[in-house]
Amino acid sequence: MHGANEHPRVEDSARSSYDVRIAALETDVAVIRNSFATKDDITALRAEMNASHERILALIYEFKLEVQTNSAKQREEFYAALARQREEFNAALAKQREELNAALAKQREDLHTALADTKMDLHRALMGHVWKLYGFASLLLGGVYYIARYVH
Template sequence: MPDTNGNEGVEKAGRPAYDVRFAAIEARAAAVETDVAVIHASFATKDDIQLLRSEMRDGHERILALLYEHKLEMKTAMAQQRDDFNAALAKQREDFNAALAKQWEDFHTALTTTHMDFYKFLTNQAWKLYGFASVVIGGVYFIARYVH
């Protein structure tokens, strides 16, 4: 507390300059501490960024590995499907050729049977025509010989 006459005591004579310097040093130390904290935060951020980059790189490699594995699975599945399709197509081709051969045999059997039936029919008609012609010629002969 200042004296009434404005004189400071002996004990306070050198302290104000010391207090000012000490306050300035404290302010500088606080500023340095703040700068150090910012630098630590900055380094932590850089470490976090490096960690994040490594995690992203690892994630990217995992995704690429999964995509490659999926690609291999798809190729394997497509090859299996192609083999199954070719096997089914070959079986269908064999069944079709067997059915076609059976149909061809049935057709030729039916054609032969029809041919034989037609031959018998024509032979029968020829004999009927021969019989009718014989009767007509016999009738003409009878009329010509005995009626005139």
């Protein structure tokens, strides 16, 4: 207890300021201790990070497999479509080739017919000219014969 003349307030105020400072320091130390992770916390965090990493890798691998599967499916569909298109193109090309060959055969027949007609017309014209030339030559020889026999 304090004496009658003593002022407990002054002594208590100095002591209380130290107590307050020590309490604040203890609180700071407790906060610092709580803010630092323990070895178990670090191990748990590392395990959680590894598990997350494994999950991410598994998801990436699943996505890769899905992309490869879809890519293979699209490739097969593309090749099937190309095969269909090639067959359709070859069929259309064969049809056009047949039509072209038929048109060329018809044109060739028409040309041969026209050439035969022209050949016949040419032979008729030549025969007409030959007969005219024969007639002229006969007339000329007859004239020469007449002059030679009767005029001379």
